[in-house]
Amino acid sequence: MTAPVTTRNTHVIDGEQLAGGSERIEVVNPATEDVIASIPAGSAAEVDAAVTAARKAFPSWASTPLAERAALVRRISEGLAARHAEIAATITAEMGSPISFAQKVQASIPVATSKGLADLLEGGYSFSQEIGNSLVLREPIGVVGCITPWNYPLHQIVNKVVPALAAGCTVVLKPSEIAPLNAGILMEVLAEAGVPAGVVNLVHGTGPVVGEEIAGHPDIDMVSFTGSTRAGRRVSAVAADTVKRVALELGGKSANIVLDDADLTKAVKLGLANTYINGGQTCTAWTRMLVPADQHDEVVELAGAAAAKYTVGDPTDESTRVGPMSSATQRERVLGYIERGVAEGATVAFGGADTSALPATGAYVAPTVFANVRPEMTIAQEEIFGPVLSILPYRDEDEAVEIANSTIYGLAGAVFSADDERAMSVARRMRTGQVDVNGGGFNPLAPFGGYKQSGNGRELGQFGLEEFTELKSIQR
Structure with missing residues (x-):
């Protein structure tokens, strides 16, 4: 020892x-x-x-x-x-x-x-x-x-x-x-x-x-x-x-609603950062990115490119952005969810369950992006607690809110829009304890906790x- x-x-x-x-x-x-x-x-x-x-x-x-x-x-x-x-x-x-x-x-x-x-x-x-x-x-x-x-x-x-x-x-x-x-x-x-x-x-x-x-x-x-x-x-x-x-x-399964007038580059960059924060081992992580159906493929491409910049490795190295999961048990849990996502028909756009490119020693999981995720899929309903993003298409604003509120959780969430009033209107409809609008910062004096x-x-x-x-x- x-x-x-x-x-x-x-x-x-x-x-x-x-x-x-x-x-x-x-x-x-x-x-x-x-x-x-x-x-x-x-x-x-x-x-x-x-x-x-x-x-x-x-x-x-x-x-x-x-x-x-x-x-x-x-x-x-x-x-x-x-x-x-x-x-x-x-x-x-x-x-x-x-x-x-x-x-x-x-x-x-x-x-x-x-x-x-x-x-x-x-x-x-x-x-x-x-x-x-x-x-x-x-x-x-x-x-x-x-x-x-x-x-x-x-x-x-x-x-x-x-x-x-x-x-x-x-x-x-x-x-x-x-x-x-x-x-x-x-x-x-x-x-x-x-x-x-x-x-x-x-x-x-x-x-x-x-x-x-x-x-x-x-x-x-x-x-x-x-x-x-x-x-x-x-x-x-x-x-x-x-x-x-x-x-x-x-726990949480927080939704990041990207509206059709949002700056996609900003929304994806901040959304992915929030998903992968602390290796995804964060109860408030925005693990569901909800995007207009006609912008889905563009968002997936942006997310994959952004995910590639997340270096995985030794957590004592200043350049590392994603360290190991907290334990071998947690690593296996996350990999199990990734495999479940594939089995249920989601598309791996980046990363996945293959660990061959990761360090041989340690509880590592690759940052992962899933595309074409449906709201009823396990990876869209259950808390994974790892670096896994699910991208879900929606038809209109009402459906986006419905999907956001469709899990047993209600801890956090986000809305991105060029129109602050529109974003605030959507934020008010989300059944969750805290919502960040266009990347609003953490406030250590604001109340923190969840619904449901x-x-x-x-x-x-x-x-x-x-x-x-x-x-x-x-x-x-």
């Missing part, structure tokens, strides 16, 4: 690093297939100890003045910024995100979102308001269980842990066992920022063991989960017995903060 990427590969419960039992989970670099570290496989006993610590710490933390909590959030943001390079390299090693992307996005967005939250708290946000003869208070919900995924590992952790802290909650965190090492860095940052012992506790382990224990624990007041829709259903079912609040950020089976609740900014509060009305 090579040296660990970070030295803190332990549980952290009540401020203490705990090695756990003898059972370990190996952390594998998906590019080299080397084991780079191991973490303890947690059990119900560790979860119970973490919940006990969080419950004990809650009264004191909940009563901490807002100004002190805001200052602590500011220090967390600054601490993450100071360890930017280490965080980026760690995420590249544990889940294969290209280093240029890890530096620009994986390590940077957590800094921006936590800074935005500190700005909000210091800018006059109030946890109370007067409504008639009522004083309406937002109070911390209590102990929060946070279960997070591997694709944007630190970003998703920070989206939950930091606003929970800001609201006055205490936390039990289970990061993904595939990409857990960044969580150890965060725990160091939290300690250095002054988070008291027991306020944030880290328990490593698998979803079926640690995740389910968190979801069902009677002393956890809320579970915030990000992951697949299948796993989200399970979290909801397990949590139902204790009637705790459940916030879910789940993409989940419920919202993250980021004021909206994400308020997810971790209860409302109380006092009449006088």
